[in-house]
Amino acid sequence: MAEITLVEAINMALARAMEEDDTVLMLGEDVGVDGGVFRATDGLLSRFGRRRVLDTPLAEVAIAGVSVGVAAQGFRPVAEIQFMGFIYPTIDQLVNHAARLRNRTRGRLTCPMVLRAPFGGGIHAPEHHSESTEAMFAHIPGLRVVIPSSPALAYGLLLASIRDPDPVVFLEPKRIYRAVKEKVEDSGDALPLDTCFVRREGSDITFVTWGAMIQETLAAADELAAGGVSAEVIDLATLKPLDMPTILDSVEKTGRCVIVHEAALTAGFGAEIAARLAEHGLLSLQAPVVRVAGYDIVMPLPKMEHHYMPSSERVVAAARKVLEFS
Amino acid sequence: MTEDVDIEIKHTCFLDSQGKVIEPLPAFAEDPKTLIGLYRTMVLTRTFDAKAIALQRTGRLGTYSSSLGQEAVTVGGGGAMLSEDVLAGTYREQGAQFMRGVTTVELFTYWGGDERGSNFAGPVNDFPISIPIGSHAPHAAGAALAFKLRDEQRAVLCVFGDGATSKGDVYEAMNLAGVWKLPLVFLVNNNQWAISLPRAAQTASRTLAHKAFACGFGGEQVDGNDVIAVRHAVAEALANARGGGGPRLIEALTYRLTDHTTADDASRYRDDETVGEFWKQEPLARLRNYLSESSGWTRENEEALIADCAAEIEKAAEEYLALAPASPETMFDYLYASLPKDLAAQRDEVLKKAAGDG
Numbered sequence: 001m002a003e004i005t006l007v008e009a010i011n012m013a014l015a016r017a018m019e020e021d022d023t024v025l026m027l028g029e030d031v032g033v034d035g036g037v038f039r040a041t042d043g044l045l046s047r048f049g050r051r052r053v054l055d056t057p058l059a060e061v062a063i064a065g066v067s068v069g070v071a072a073q074g075f076r077p078v079a080e081i082q083f084m085g086f087i088y089p090t091i092d093q094l095v096n097h098a099a100r101l102r103n104r105t106r107g108r109l110t111c112p113m114v115l116r117a118p119f120g121g122g123i124h125a126p127e128h129h130s131e132s133t134e135a136m137f138a139h140i141p142g143l144r145v146v147i148p149s150s151p152a153l154a155y156g157l158l159l160a161s162i163r164d165p166d167p168v169v170f171l172e173p174k175r176i177y178r179a180v181k182e183k184v185e186d187s188g189d190a191l192p193l194d195t196c197f198v199r200r201e202g203s204d205i206t207f208v209t210w211g212a213m214i215q216e217t218l219a220a221a222d223e224l225a226a227g228g229v230s231a232e233v234i235d236l237a238t239l240k241p242l243d244m245p246t247i248l249d250s251v252e253k254t255g256r257c258v259i260v261h262e263a264a265l266t267a268g269f270g271a272e273i274a275a276r277l278a279e280h281g282l283l284s285l286q287a288p289v290v291r292v293a294g295y296d297i298v299m300p301l302p303k304m305e306h307h308y309m310p311s312s313e314r315v316v317a318a319a320r321k322v323l324e325f326s
Numbered sequence: 327m328t329e330d331v332d333i334e335i336k337h338t339c340f341l342d343s344q345g346k347v348i349e350p351l352p353a354f355a356e357d358p359k360t361l362i363g364l365y366r367t368m369v370l371t372r373t374f375d376a377k378a379i380a381l382q383r384t385g386r387l388g389t390y391s392s393s394l395g396q397e398a399v400t401v402g403g404g405g406a407m408l409s410e411d412v413l414a415g416t417y418r419e420q421g422a423q424f425m426r427g428v429t430t431v432e433l434f435t436y437w438g439g440d441e442r443g444s445n446f447a448g449p450v451n452d453f454p455i456s457i458p459i460g461s462h463a464p465h466a467a468g469a470a471l472a473f474k475l476r477d478e479q480r481a482v483l484c485v486f487g488d489g490a491t492s493k494g495d496v497y498e499a500m501n502l503a504g505v506w507k508l509p510l511v512f513l514v515n516n517n518q519w520a521i522s523l524p525r526a527a528q529t530a531s532r533t534l535a536h537k538a539f540a541c542g543f544g545g546e547q548v549d550g551n552d553v554i555a556v557r558h559a560v561a562e563a564l565a566n567a568r569g570g571g572g573p574r575l576i577e578a579l580t581y582r583l584t585d586h587t588t589a590d591d592a593s594r595y596r597d598d599e600t601v602g603e604f605w606k607q608e609p610l611a612r613l614r615n616y617l618s619e620s621s622g623w624t625r626e627n628e629e630a631l632i633a634d635c636a637a638e639i640e641k642a643a644e645e646y647l648a649l650a651p652a653s654p655e656t657m658f659d660y661l662y663a664s665l666p667k668d669l670a671a672q673r674d675e676v677l678k679k680a681a682g683d684g
Contacts, residue, residue, distance in 0.1 A: 025475075051475055056502065057498070057501055057502050057505060059498040059501065059502065061461075061464060061494060061495050061498045062464045062467065062495075062498035062499060062501070062502045064464070065461065065462075065463070065464020065465055065467070065468065065495065065498070065499065066464050066465075066467050066468040066471060066499075066502065067468060068464070068465050068468060069414070069453075069464060069465035069466060069467060069468020069469045069470075069471070069472070070468035070469065070471050070472045070475075071468070072451075072453065072465065072468070072469065073412070073451065073468070073469045073472035073473070074472060074476075075472055075475070077468075089494075092458065092461055092495075093461065093464070096458050096461060097456075097461065097462075097465065101454075102660050102661065102662070102663070103441065103660040103661050104441055104444055104454055105441075105444045105445055105454050106441055106442055106444070106445040106660050107445070107660050108444070108445045108446065108450060109451075109453070109454070110663070141661060142661050142662070164663075165662075165663040166662050166663055194666055194667055194668075241666030241667065241668040241669065242668050243667075243668070244668065
């Protein structure tokens with residue numbers, strides 16, 4: 001079993017899903033001949049043919065809307081939006097149609113589609129290519145929002161998303177598309193879509209994070225460990241639905257929580273977690289919940305990007321503040 | 327460089343406003359039963375509209391969009407379809423939906439504000455009514471893609487109004503349908519008004535049919551008050567699409583004889599005199615005149631039909647009004663295939679409240 005990157009794991013999951021189910025289709029801009037701008041769909045066209053891997057015109061509304069229509073009539077489309085900066089025209093389709101088709105027809109028509117998009121900063125990409133606006137999607141009832149943070153999680157969560165009978169927004173942290181390699185077996189085993197993953201066990205403080213920030217957070221946990229602090233790191237993986245029991249159990253044990261996300265602070269998804277901790281975990285908390293997040297500013301262009309991205313230093317500093325609170 | 331696109335747009339009309347035949351009729355129109363069937367659904371649609379407005383005005387139905395004056399477009403379009411085709415329409419497709427087997431009770435239920443009204447027992451693959459303008463056009467393309475990928479001899483009819491042709495969604499769907507040669511027919515109900523905006527202010531395109539040519543397929547116009555013309559043109563386009571001929575756009579020219587919806591007051595932006603002129607073109611009288619001439623349709627036939635439709639609509643309205651309300655927790659039960667764990671508490675809260683209220 002070879003070690004593979006996150007984007008290779010996505011490719012492996014896509015191929016697996018297409019192999020096992022004839023109704024799974026790929027569509028999007030440059031997903032066919034070019035194999036996707038990040039190569040996530042590389043090789044799928046030659047393996048599965050033009051009827052299942054569809055290069056679409058450059059039209060994001062059509063990509064999402066055609067996915068709704070083809071899903072309603074029995075297929076399982078996996079649509080790629082090239083970058084999150086171009087995903088916003090699809091929100092109309094997601095809010096008004098994909099997320100409510102089952103409900104508004106009382107189950108007569110359904111929408112088993114996956115909308116994939118790379119997201120997040122840190123790769124010195126052009127303007128509009130680096131935002132993290134996952135909270136917008138987590139706010140939409142009827143959707144699932146999934147963000148993998150490792151090759152193995154990407155494989156299992158994407159398979160689960162494709163097999164799920166409802167629409168899933170699957171956001172891929174492109175900064176770690178190729179940053180981490182691990183052994184992933186092409187087992188066909190899916191992972192649950194309603195569970196957080198404890199990536200590191202600890203007893204003094206709980207970190208909750210997702211996507212590329214898992215790297216900074218694990219690095220911060222290493223640094224704290226050197227000073228004798230035992231940090232637990234929870235990878236949210238599925239923002240919607242949110243698995244609070246895992247987080248509450250952890251905080252019951254540690255009494256302290258720092259939430260890390262690269263999205264802007266205000267109304268970021270960390271706010272939802274903090275609110276639920278306040279409501280259901282107040283008596284476990286020995287210190288205020290602190291968020292380490294992007295600033296409430298427009299994502300800077302590459303020259304200043306590193307000032308924006310939460311670093312392990314910021315995570316450690318926040319942890320120390322929380323640990324020292326009394 | 328020429329200033330205008332010099333494309334001749336075909337215009338089809340068989341019956342003039344008096345119901346006189348001006349072109350040789352298509353074969354289906356030789357059968358009086360077919361025409362009487364179309365006429366009946368047009369009368370039923372108008373009766374349904376009147377009852378729906380009466381129910382709305384008395385607080386027993388939600389905001390409602392009548393199709394008054396546009397019955398030939400909707401009934402002709404729906405009547406042109408085969409049962410295995412799929413309809414993706416907006417909120418003025420009552421006649422098409424009735425032709426497809428959606429029941430009057432289901433439509434009252436939907437407009438009454440109850441999701442169960444979109445759970446059609448008849449055309450189970452038809453899309454529900456789509457309220458946001460034009461955003462259903464890509465769904466029609468998706469459904470057509472499904473048929474093409476499965477090599478099925480089926481087509482999709484996508485209906486929208488003149489205003490929708492200004493939307494990017496509609497262009498994206500038309501463009502994709504053209505380049506993928508999808509089995510899809512776009513039927514534009516050009517009723518001349520997008521709420522208060524007249525057709526002339528909507529687009530500088532000479533006709534709406536012209537827009538098809540930029541997407542690589544044909545566009546044509548029909549007299550949207552002549553149900554024979556609508557049914558003929560749409561049926562021909564659907565047959566062409568099923569046979570692999572790709573999409574087509576049909577612009578049906580008609581007129582919205584009443585307010586946009588029950589929440590609108592058209593007197594704010596147009597005068598009654600103009601509307602009055604268009605009453606002379608309306609589709610029911612036109613077909614009735616023709617039936618009287620050609621098939622001996624009598625005053626007795628007419629009165630019997632009106633009484634029959636009125637009775638059917640009254641019965642449907644009673645059934646709708648007597649429908650037991652859905653239990654409130656069902657708000658949660660169709661959102662996902664299975665209820666996510668983190669929603670269970672909210673569902674329980676609603677259940678508890680309902681039990682307390684009872």
